[in-house]
Amino acid sequence: MSHPRTSLRWVCALTMAAMVGTPATTLAAAEPTVCGRAANADPAVLLPALRDGDKLPEVFRDKSYVALQDKATWAMWTFTVDGNPAHPAVICRIPLRQGAEITLDMVITCKGEQTACAKMEQEFKALNAMMEAEIRGKQPQ
Numbered sequence: 001m002s003h004p005r006t007s008l009r010w011v012c013a014l015t016m017a018a019m020v021g022t023p024a025t026t027l028a029a030a031e032p033t034v035c036g037r038a039a040n041a042d043p044a045v046l047l048p049a050l051r052d053g054d055k056l057p058e059v060f061r062d063k064s065y066v067a068l069q070d071k072a073t074w075a076m077w078t079f080t081v082d083g084n085p086a087h088p089a090v091i092c093r094i095p096l097r098q099g100a101e102i103t104l105d106m107v108i109t110c111k112g113e114q115t116a117c118a119k120m121e122q123e124f125k126a127l128n129a130m131m132e133a134e135i136r137g138k139q140p141q
Contacts, residue, residue, distance in 0.1 A: 034073045035092035035107040043088040043109065047079050078124075085116035091124055102135050104128045 037046065050056045050068050056077065060067035064084045068077040075094040080087040089110035095102050106128060110117035 034070070034075045035094050035105055038077070038090050038092035038107040038109050041090055041109050043079055043090040043111065046077075046090055050077055080110075080112065080120075084112070084120075086110050086112035086120040088112060089117065089120060091120075093124075093128065103132060 047066075047068075050070075051058070054070070056068040056070050058066060059069045059076075060078075061081075064081060066079050066081055068079075069075070070077070073094060075092055078091040078093070080089040089108065089112055091106065091108045093104050093106045096105050106124065108117075108121055108124070110120060112120075
């Protein structure tokens with residue numbers, strides 16, 4: 001059985017890998033505002049708004065997280081579920097093309113226990129760094 005973070009990592013990595021050949025015009029510089037919806041949001045309100053209102057498909061679920069993907073903007077919305085010590089929380093990550101580089105913009109709102117929130121943020125930052133390194137290795141030189 002794979003570790004939950006590993007499974008979520010691969011879902012996100014596949015998203016970023018698909019972007020490597022995506023034209024720069026598709027990855028507009030204005031897209032960070034997409035994740036602005038996560039800033040200070042109530043995750044319990046935002047999840048149904050994205051799932052039911054925006055009709056974003058669920059692409060991952062385990063005992064700690066559920067993830068939705070916006071295929072129009074490439075944004076990955078990850079929410080904690082009951083039982084996760086950082087719950088309730090939302091993490092929005094969107095890949096951005098900056099010149100030849102693809103990076104991840106991330107916005108986190110965590111209303112769970114402070115230590116658990118800090119740990120979750122560090123885990124997602126580490127996950128982002130690994131994904132960005134993988135993508136750099138796959139980009140045409």
